[in-house]
Amino acid sequence: MTEILSPVSAPAPQKPWRHRRRDWRQAAIMTSMSLFGAWLIVVTTGLAGVLGAYVAFAIVFPIVAFLASLPYGQKTGQDRMATAVICLAFSTAFIPWVSILFTVMNKGRHAFYSGFLTTDMLVNSADDPLNVGGISHAIVGTLILISIASLIAIPLGVIAAIYIVEVKGRFAGYVRFFTQAMSGVPSIVAGLFIYTTIVVVVFNRFNALAGGLALAILMLPTVARTSEEVLKLVPDDLRAASYAMGASQFSTVFRIVLPTIRSGLITASILGVARVAGETAPLLLTSQYFVKFTTNITSGPIAALPTYIFANLGVGSANSVTRAWGGSAVLLSIVFILFILARLLGGRNIGSKR
Amino acid sequence: MSTPEQREIIIRRGRADTIFRGVIASGAMLSLVVLALIAGFLLFRGLEVFKDFGFSFLTGTQWDAGSGDASAPAHFGIAAMLIGSIVTAVIALIVAVPFAIAVSLFLEYYAPQFIRKPLTAILDLVAAIPSVIYGIWGYAILMPKAAGWAKSLNSWFDWIWIFKVPAPIFDRSPFIAGLLLALMVLPITTSVAREVYSQAPRDQIDAAYGLGGTKWGGIRTVVMPFGRSGLVGGAMLGLGRALGETIAVYLVLNLVFKVNFQILASAGGNVASLIATRFGEATPYELKALMAAGLVLFLVTLAVNAAATYIVSRSRTSA
Incomplete structure (x- = not known):
């Protein structure tokens, strides 16, 4: 007969970091005190509305947090106050972005009707009622401009990255530095440059090709930088194995390295596209704005979503401004979708074993 | 036992690699070239203004295209x-x-x-x-x-x-x-x-x-x-x-x-x-x-x- 072991009285696991009831009570008291203080400020000073109340709360809460934890020592008080300030600053920083998203979608909603995405503005003025006219010309224009820019900037960006990481040429440091410096070229300067060269000298008129070139200048640094980052992730073993098989550097790069980081390169390209899809200033100087649906890239101005928004905002009437918000909603959606695509593709582990 | 001397590593590149490296290098230089071109062209186009106004282009505050004749000359600062x-x-x-x-x-x-x-x-x-x-x-x-x-x-x-x-x-x-x-x-x-x-x-x-x-x-x-x-x-x-x-x-x-x-x-x-x-x-x-x-x-x-x-x-x- 087996003897049943008497259960050993093991100590119950303690979790000293877990919030106990006392902590919650303290937090509740602190919050209500801060709310009261904020209310006092709102009542007695010029701060008003939801935003004013929030600001008042943000001022009062860290002070209350500091005072409430003083009994545990000054250091603890400072720590609590810093935590409160940092968390509040973080949430404050996100208010405007939430506001942008909400405003664009909310106001843009009114511009939508069944034909908004499929008609252009040739026969309507911006002022017309919102059930005629649309943004097909701007969407197609943006696609054309982005395609031209991508065709130029993506290969060049990847080449710059290959030079820095694979070829490791004598000027790799300089190329890296100047590609980075190029990301700081103001967009209007890129537009001005293309205007003086391509628009004035070559074509003598505004056109989509010039717009695409201006965007390519702005796109190149993003593509180069991101490609460089993913190229660095390729394990050296792969290259060594390839060389050991007697492969040249040329075939190593094109048959081993680049296919390995295919998804990373796609991410780099999409990030570049997202970077320039909303550029306005260079387009005003190179491809201008045109109300008609067109696919001709060399003879005459072409519309794009940013310039559509800008032009309609410039008209200034209620309907045209609503059109501008509608264009903004479409543009923002496109940029966000591209960005999420880039994330999803780039999220896969680059160069890892399948 | 003496330690073996380190061997000199000699890299011999084939023709394909030489061309490849050349093409990549020249492509990579393009960002430098574009930056230089931007500066060059803007300077070239703006030179006349720099000459006309000299240092006062940077220190002046007036921006007036003028009327095109001598009565109201242009001022740019x-x-x-x-x-x-x-x-x-x-x-x-x-x-x-x-x-x-x-x-x-x-x-x-x-x-x-x-x-x-x-x-x-x-x-x-x-x-x-x-x-x-x-x-x-x-x-x-x-x-x-x-x-x-x-x-x-x-x-x-x-x-x-x-x-x-x-x-x-x-x-x-x-x-x-x-x-x-x-x-x-x-x-x-x-x-x-x-x-x-x-x-x-x-x-x-x-x-x-x-x-x-x-x-x-x-x-x-x-x-x-x-x-x-x-x-x-x-x-x-x-x-x-x-x-x-x-x-x-x-x-x-x-x-x-x-x-x-x-x-x-x-x-x-x-x-x-x-x-x-x-x-x-x-x-x-x-x-x-x-x-x-x-x-x-x-x-x-x-x-x-x-x-x-x-x-x-x-x-x-x-x-």
């Missing part, structure tokens, strides 16, 4: 615009840098583990919001609010000179443009700051805990000093962004050709917006002046960005 650009950019940094520090510290040291990645992704996402959308939002939503804030600032701090206004109009001021720019540069400054803060030596932070320090104590004594140079670099990248921003500023700033440091007044300057404003109806001569202004803007932002890139890369390698 970008001092007011250049100083205006710097004023709005500095306001943007004063607002953005504390927030960038707080947001990056939050993401690295305070946020619960499971929301760090999504929040970082969201931060990258908002960095991609087009400037024209910042502009339309700034014009429709931010400006009415910020004008009210400016009014309160003015009524409380009237005794500080920069908060004085000549007339009680608070719309389209450098203050509002600066706030909008702050929002636009926050993502880039934050991402640089976050990167350097994340590289702070873990053992030193743990040592601070071990000595009985608080979390804030560790951040104040280890993380912040460690990340200082990276933060400066990130702020300068933001400065470069803010100086070159066109459309958003154009929509919320009233361009006035007079040097103005009263940031709440409805009068500011901005080189990039000047180009966008005047470009449409410029005379050929004024166009040359705009090219010259573009060159100045280009050189200023290039210098700021080069310095920022240098500082950031140095803070990375020292880590």
